[in-house]
Each structure stands twice: as C-alpha cells, then as structure tokens.
Amino acid sequence: MTNKINITINGFPVEIKKGETIIQAADSQGITIPTLCYHKDLCVAGNCRVCVVEVVGQTRLSAACATPCEEGMEILTNSLKVRNSRKHIIELLLAEHNADCTKCYRNGNCELQKLSSEYKIMTQDFLELAPLKKYSVDMYSPSIIKDDSKCIRCQRCVRTCAELQGVNALTVAHKGDKMKITTFFEKAMRDVVCTNCGQCVNHCPTGALVEKNYIEEVWDAIANPAKHVVVQTAPAVRVGLGEELGLPAGSRVTGKMVAALKRLGFDAVLDTDFTADLTIMEEGTELLARLKKALVDKDETVKLPMATSCSPGWIKYIEHMYPEYLDNLSTCKSPQQMFGALAKTYYAKARNIEPENIVSVSVMPCTAKKFEAYRPEMHDSGYRDVDYVLTTRELAILIKQAGLDFNKLEPVKYDRLMGDSTGAAVIFGATGGVMEAALRTAYELVTGRDVPFKNLNIEPVRGMEGVKEASIKIENPLKEWAFLDGVELKCAVAHGLINAKTVMDAVKTGKVNYHFIEFMACPGGCLGGGGQPIPTSPEIRKKRAEAIYAEDGALALRKSHENPEVQKLYKDFLKHPLSDVSHHLLHTSYTKRERF
Amino acid sequence: MAISHQLKRVDFIFSNENDWEKVLSATIKKKPADLINELISSELKGRGGAGFPTGLKWKLAAEAKEDAKYIICNADEGEPGTFKDREILSKVPYKVLTAMAVCGYITGAKEGIIYLRGEYKFLQAELNKAIEEFHYYCKEIKFDFRISIFMGSGAYICGEETALMESMEGKRGEPRNKPPFPTQRGYKNMPTVINNVETLVHTFTIFKYGAKKFYDLGVQYSRGTKLFSVSGDTPKPGIYELELGMSLQDFVYEFGDGDTKAVQVGGASGFLVPRKKFKDAAIGFKGKLVGISLPTGGSMMLFNSSRSMYNVLDNYLEFFREESCGQCTPCRVGCQQLLLGIKAVKRGEKPAAYLDKLLRLTETMQLTAKCGLGQSVANSFSSIVENFQEEMIY
DSSP states (O other): OTTEEEEEETTEEEEEETTOBHHHHHHHTTOOOOOSSOOTTSOOOOOSOTTEEEETTOSSOEETTTOBOOTTOEEESSOHHHHHHHHHHHHHHHHHSOOOGGGOTTTTSOHHHHHHHHTTOOOOOSOOOGGGSOOOEEOOSSSEEEEGGGOOOOOHHHHIIIIITOOOOSEEESOGGGOEEEOGGGOOGGGSSOOOOOHHHHHOSSSSEEEOOOHHHHHHHHHOTTOEEEEEEOGGGGGTHHHHTTOOTTOOOHHHHHHHHHHHTOSEEEEHHHHHHHHHHHHHHHHHHHHHHHHTSOOTTOOOSEEOOOOHHHHHHHHHHOGGGGGGBOOBOOHHHHHHHHIIIIIHHHHTOOGGGEEEEEEESOSHHHHHHHSTTOOTTSSOSOOEEEEHHHHHHHHHHTTOOGGGOOOOOOOSSSOOOOHHHHGGGSTTHHHHHHHHHHHHHHHSSOOSSGGGOOGGGOSSOSEEEEEEEOOSOOGGGGGGTTOEEEEEEEESHHHHHHHHHHHHTTOOOOSEEEEESSTTGGGGOTTSOSOOOHHHHHHHHHHHHHHHHHOSOOSGGGOHHHHHHIIIIIOSTTOHHHHHHHBOOOOOOOOO | OOOOBOOOBOOSTTSOOTTHHHHHHHHTTSOHHHHHHHHHHHTOBOTTSSOOBHHHHHHHHHHOOOSOOEEEEEEOOOSTTOOHHHHHHHHOHHHHHHHHHHHHHHHTOOEEEEEEOGGGGGGHHHHHHHHHHHHHHHHHTTOOOEEEEEEOOSOGGGGSHHHHHHHHTTSOOOOOOSSSOTTTSOGGGSOEEEEEHHHHHHHHHHHHHOHHHHHTSEETTEESEEEEEEEESOSSOEEEEEETTBBHHHHHHHHOOSOEEEEEESGGGSEEEEGGGGGGEEESOSSSOSSEEEOOSSEEEEEETTSOHHHHHHHHHHHHHHHSOSOSHHHHHHHHHHHHHHHHHHTTSSOTTHHHHHHHHHHHHHHHOSSHHHHHHHHHHHHHHHHSHHHHHO
C-alpha cells in the first residue's frame, strides 16, 4: 500500500495514512494531543505550541498540528520533556490570561480551563501579566462581546473571519507583548465590517469572544405578570440544543424543547418554522413576479438574480461589501422578523392582548439575529418586533438554571395559531434548505405538479459543498405561467461568507447567470450558526444536517403552501402574498454601509 | 585549548569588484551541476548565523520542479551589533547582484529580490543605480535575470526568512511553520533560495577563484572567512574580515581595551562569553573544535568592567519583548516573563532561586518556540545569568 506509512507513537508501531500530520495520526489511534489554536475548520497556525511532541532524534519539540508524519518517525506524545514544556506553556498562557473563571461566561466550557484542569496547574509561579495590561472590553455590539483580557492570541477568530467568512473584521495588530487581536483602527466591533455572524464566538477556545446575552431580561419578562411572553424557535435550534444538554450531536429534541419552554414559563411557545413557510409564500411569489417583469414586461429595472434575505449575517455582509446589489435582495424580512411583526399584530388581535404587553422572544442558532432585531427598520408592528434574541446556548442556560432534567421531559406540541410548520420550513436550518423549500412551492405553483425529484428531496442543493448549483426546466406550466414554458430556472446556493464572496464575484463579472441564489452566512447554514453549541466541526455539522433532513422526512406536510395556519393567516389577515399588509409587515429595505 | 589557528585578517569581500562582468559571463558558461559541486566542496555555510550549507540549499532549489522560482537576498540586517551587510551593499553591490544572478542561473529562477532593511533606505537609490547597470549588462549578454528591491519596515522578526516572505507577500511578518522549507515552498509558495548578503558575496569569491581558495581558509567544519562587526568597549570598532576558527582569546587581544570582561558573540540572540572562558572558545560552527564553538552572524560586542551585565541582559530582553512577533506563546509570554522576572529578582520581589525557574523557562522556549527568535532568547539569557548570577541578584 503506497498510501500508508509506518511510524511509532509512544513506542507502539502503527500504520497511518500518508500525508497526515502528527496530530491527525495520533487522533486516528485514539490519542488526543491537546491544542488551543488548531481547529478542524481552519488552516494550521501552529502558534499556541501546546501540541508540541517529541520526535526522536530531533533536539527541539515539534508542533503536532503542523508537522507531517514521515516513514519511520518515532513520536512521543507524553514524554517528560513534552509534559514539562506543555505545562510551562499552559502556565504562560494563564499568566497572561484573566483567569477569573468563576465570573466568566465560558466557565465550564473553556478549552484553556479544561487543559489547566487536566494538567493540574495548581499554582501560579510566573508573574501575572493580565493586571499589568490595560485590557478593554468591547460591549457596544448588540451581538458580540470582545474581552481582550481573556484572549490567548490563538488567532482562531482571525482565521475564522478571514478563511470561513472572508470578512476580515478581526485582525492581528502590534507585536511582541503588545500583540493583540483587534479591528480596523481598533474601532468597536459594531463600527466595523463585522457581520455579527458569531463564527468567531463558535471557534474561540476561551471567553474572549462571547455572545451578548439577554438571559436576565428574559427572566424579568417571564416574571412580570403584566407581560405576555411569546417565544419562537428557529429550525436549527431543535437539532443543536441537545448537545448543550448532554445529548450527542444530531439529536432531534423538538418536542422536549417545547416542553422545556413551557416549563420555563413562556406564555406561548410558537415556531419560527411557521414564518419560514410564510417566507416561502412571500419570497416565492416575489421571485415569480420578478421573473414575469423581466421576461414578459421586459422591465430592465428588475434585478436578477434574486438573493435570499433570511440570514442577517449575509445581509450585513452584502450591505458592506456589495451595496450595489442591495436591490437584488428579496425584500422579505427573515422568518424571525416576520414572526415578530405578526406577534404584535395578528397574534395580539387574535388573542385579544394589547401589543404593548407582549414580549416577543426568539431562540436562534445565531448571534446576528440579535443585531437584526435591533435594526431600526424592525418596528413595523408599531413596537420593537422582536424584543430579545437568545442563542441556542442561552436557552440551554435557561433550562439548566430552571433545574429541568431535559431528558425526562415528555415531548409536547407547539401552541396554535403560529405553531404549525412543514418539512419545507425545517430545512431552512440547513444550507440549501430555503432553496429547496422555495422550489417545492414555486414549481408546484407554476406547473400544478410536484418538483421532479424523488420524495421531494432536491439532492443537488443539499450537502456541504461550499457553492452548489441546480437548475429546473419548467415544462407545461399552468396557463397563467405560460411565459415560463421552457425556461430553465438556474439556482445557486452558498454558505459561509467566503463562498458568498465567490458567488457574488462571479455574478459581478457576469460569469454566471442565475435567477435565484440562496446565501447563508454560516458554514452548513443555520445549523452551523454562531449561536449553536460549542464546539463545532465539519462532522458535528454533518450530524445536525442529517437530523434536519430526518425531521423533514418525518413530517406529513412538506410544502410550505400546505401549512394550514399559513393558509388561515392569508385568509384572515394578509389576504394574499405581496398584499399591502404583507408589504407593510413582512418586507423591508436595506442600507449601504462603510467598509471599515 | 580549543583553538586551531591564530587570528588572521583576510581581504576577499571588499576587494576589487570591477571584474564582476567577467565573473558573471564566465560562470554562466559552466554547467549548473558543476557549479553546485564547486559550492558544496567549498563547504560554505550561511553567514546569517544559522549556518546551513549553501551548496545544498541551492541544490535543493535547483531540483525543485516548478516554473517560477525566486532568489532573495536577505538584507534585513537587524541583529543588534551587526552592520556588515550595510557595508557590503554600499561598497561591493555588484558582487551581490552577480551572485544572485548566478544562483538564478543554477536554480532556474528568473527573478531576484533584495529585502532591504527599512532603516537602510539611504542605500536604496545607489543600489537601484547598480541594479539598472546590472540589468543593462545582462541584456547585453542576453542573460535573463531581473532584480528588484523590497523595502522592509523595521521589524526585527522580518529577518527570519519565512517572516520575511510573509512580509513580501503583503502579510503580517510572522514566521511560518517548517516544513515546508523555502527551497520547497517559499515566496509566493514557490521554491526560493534566500541567502544573507554576505553569503552571496562568498559565492562570488568561490566562483571567481574556485572552491579550494575558500576551503583552505578557516578550520574543519568552519571554512572560509567571515565579516565581523566589532563594537562596544574597543579602541577599534568597525568591520573586519577574519578567518573562521580563531580563538576568542586572540580576538580579545586584538580588539579588547585591556579590561575586557565579556564578549557577546552573535548579537542579542547569541552567547555571552566571560573572561575565564575566552581561551576555551572558538568562533565557528560546531564540529571537531574542542571546547565552546560559537556560530555567529558576525556581531562581536565587547564589554569591559564598567558594564553591568544585568543592564546588558535587561536591554536584550526589552528588545526581545518588543520584537517578538507575538504569535507563539513561549516567545510572546516567555520574553515578558524573563524581563519582568529579572527585574523582580533585582528588586527582591522574587527570591534568587526564581532565576532557576526562568532558566528552565528558557529551555522550554528553546524547545518549543516556533522560530529562531524565541528559540535563541535562551542563549543570551542563560549565558549571562549563569556566568554573572551575582550581578543579577545584587
């Protein structure tokens, strides 16, 4: 076998794959080499040096993450030399770190804390550097708090922001003892190109980057008898939450989550999936309207391709980076904001509650949703449409604080009126899901037939490929859509902003000719969102995606237009997609932003 | 006694460069393989301080199969107490340019870049004139090789070869992981030969006179001559070309002021040798020399009895604390700990035994730091602390 080589690890001969680094080889043999800067999503940095190992015959130690294995290599991962050095390095990191762990948001889920505990660092012999540095905490962003005193300079966030997202809001500045992770001209996070996607939070090993949490605000609202607190849960939360509560990745916990929310004291537990279905109705109709204007009316002001607008990280990205394409964005609000606008209008009226007494909470896999809820446009109900946004992680904290044994909860159904959903809405949580949902509905609307894919599963838009393409040829449409006969609808899907950049650059240069593009800011779509449980990795995201599609497959209704509550909403309130009421409550506009 | 021969001054490097055109046109008529063998048999080692065999480096680059290759002249002379490359570039620039071109010929590179230290901006105009004339001659003999200057911005770390390349690529000057080495994947991810200014001039000498003339100088494992930047408490500071392998004792006889207490060999990242060890120390690469062998980029700082070795170390550590790029833990935090640590001992806030803890820390830094900077802080720290412990404490 030419693709295998032989090495020894700690004296035991093993056969490993050629081209593997020491850390990968050890991992394949069940040996964990600790590390703080290495991450499976990112390029190798080799700068924390915690992963150093001894390669017999070499004087210096080697970084296991950055050293490729060679035939005959003898590796010691736990020799005295390694242990002593590694302990030293952990001590050095702690000396520079604000190690006030009990007051840290990541207490209990911090990689440095875990390592320090494993190596039983019980004393601090080195001089404490943290108090000497005038560290600042940036808490001006509605989404992310950046505390430099907790930073260990592993640069995961910098690599995340550059490699996964192509945003480069975070960068390394200065050198030596003054070296730090910062932004353009050390501006606050809210004033730079940061999209609030939270991928830096998801990849940070410590508490240097965390979400701004609204836990106490939500408890206050629940405790206030004058307030009617409604909560909505995003599609991806139900396949992530379990991880924070001791279940393996990919656990589907929808019913248990609803049960938990009820026990926490929310007055109504409703579903963002409901407005995801609604989004498809509005957005699908908008797409068909744009196509009609372009193809029949030959209206050259119509902007195609139309881009989705569900992902607030993507929205802020395009506002900064491609503001000349803002008219290509669907005017539809995201499902969260559609829900918010309806909660204080449609829901309030139906339940006969004063909208000012409604507190609207959402649970999202996302940190950018916090920013989105805070946007000045999002007050169409006459009030702030969504009051507080919690991440999946914050919900888990609420559940733990309430002392609920999550595993023992009996599954419960969502409350009525805005709690129904279809499989099409669930898959919003995965990359390609919005596209698939839109196609399921739009194709049927136009032709009167199901999309021509087995079991409605539009496989070309599924999976973790960074950019996916699909096309559907429309044949024999219904009479009113005759102008679409023979048209090949060209679609693309991009997830992770670096892939969004690839697609946008291709659109810009005219290399591609799409009609409709789905953009999601985070790798894997919302299931890999910045508000999801930590850690994240390609394997974990794959499991969450499998859970999403299993959830879809298990539902009786799998097309958005079949959602009975959405049908009722149109009948009783909105009248029809893109109606005046819809326009007022469910659609929005965008703002050009600077590129700092 | 470690020493194999007396201190001897030589004059190769700054000797007449007027024949560079002849040397270039004659050399590029020879076979690349023959030139590599010539270089290997001269046993020339890199003069930047690390001492990698130059012939082997060029051979590896020549063997690399890529269309684009680069030759970089590392003129980011930043080691405290080193000022020889500046002199070379102002006095014999054509030797450097010729050597780069020959290296291009051997390895198949068409482009050479001089990475010039930011503080040497005053050399840029003259150097550009020389490059222009050099290009003119290359055109005349129909030899395709272009040289340009890239200005550094003043960071010490950018003298580290991979940090230098990062900086040339417009990125932050931080060392890369090795492997891959520059001869495999260097500038713009292409095979790259990067040599110190002085190393290149030595290859000029070898191509002009043949390997034997170079090999016959120096001692085993440390062949040829070396430029030394002599500074500190000396009546005759300056730049001297000397044979390698001399004893430090002889060096001090020649350059000391009669009261030499210690010599720092190799700049802030080198070793301090106290008076009692002068006779056991030789300047050259590790090999069969008995006793202490001291490789050096050429910085020789002499200290007489008026100097506090604590102050010397404090000064070096302050330099390292600031000039560490900051990416790797042992170097970034280690340098801060060492500096604050000796201050704390001096002030009595930490016991004298804390110095042992710091010495162990420098061992870890040497074992685990990502690049030569962090690895070599141990050199000056341990040699000063171990030899002048009482000065650290009282």
